[in-house]
Amino acid sequence: DTAVSQTPKYLVTQMGNDKSIKCEQNLGHDTMYWYKQDSKKFLKIMFSYNNKELIINETVPNRFSPKSPDKAHLNLHINSLELGDSAVYFCASSPQEGSYEQYFGPGTRLTVT
Amino acid sequence: GENVEQHPSTLSVQEGDSAVIKCTYSDSASNYFPWYKQELGKRPQLIIDIRSNVGEKKDQRIAVTLNKTAKHFSLHITETQPEDSAVYFCAASHPYGNNRLAFGKGNQVVVIP
Numbered sequence: 001d002t003a004v005s006q007t008p009k010y011l012v013t014q015m016g017n018d019k020s021i022k023c024e025q026n027l028g029h030d031t032m033y034w035y036k037q038d039s040k041k042f043l044k045i046m047f048s049y050n051n052k053e054l055i056i057n058e059t060v061p062n063r064f065s066p067k068s069p070d071k072a073h074l075n076l077h078i079n080s081l082e083l084g085d086s087a088v089y090f091c092a093s094s095p096q097e098g099s100y101e102q103y104f105g106p107g108t109r110l111t112v113t
Numbered sequence: 114g115e116n117v118e119q120h121p122s123t124l125s126v127q128e129g130d131s132a133v134i135k136c137t138y139s140d141s142a143s144n145y146f147p148w149y150k151q152e153l154g155k156r157p158q159l160i161i162d163i164r165s166n167v168g169e170k171k172d173q174r175i176a177v178t179l180n181k182t183a184k185h186f187s188l189h190i191t192e193t194q195p196e197d198s199a200v201y202f203c204a205a206s207h208p209y210g211n212n213r214l215a216f217g218k219g220n221q222v223v224v225i226p
Contacts, residue, residue, distance in 0.1 A: 031212045040218075041200055041219045043202060048213065096212075104158070106155075107155075107156055
């Protein structure tokens, strides 16, 4: 089974809508992340949670709100979607503090029209 | 914070030849250096990593070398095959915890059959 999974894989929506992306990992990892990858392929960290606690919060518009109900899940809710939000969003997880290796989910391609 | 740069941005090689991608990092306290391969439409996948207590690591046709004094590390792919065509990302650990990685902007490697 896929170790880090995301839903949905594709998301097409109109400007102004609110949408959520879900992520789950079954690796028993402590830390989870959200990355945004734009058309230039640059991987930009957005958020990170360690055992349900927010530990990284980059300069991201407050329209983006992560939630971690438990350490195996990290969801991303986006309010008032804008054209510039179109990108691929990757979830990732990492075993524990100091281990650093990250394992990525399959990505969610968000298209805002 | 940590800054990682990759060179060259695009690399074309003939099948069977070797490919080398180099990354430089800015913070001498970084101690973990992974390489990720991202095929078109897929997730970034960890292919090899190295920690600062070793200078070289090999795994079949791929190897990573680390020069801590010069603050650079390189990915070497020998006997390249068409399936090696992908975007390769290097990264370096942020030295101040939170399991954070600083990613380079990626190299497009094209293997010409």
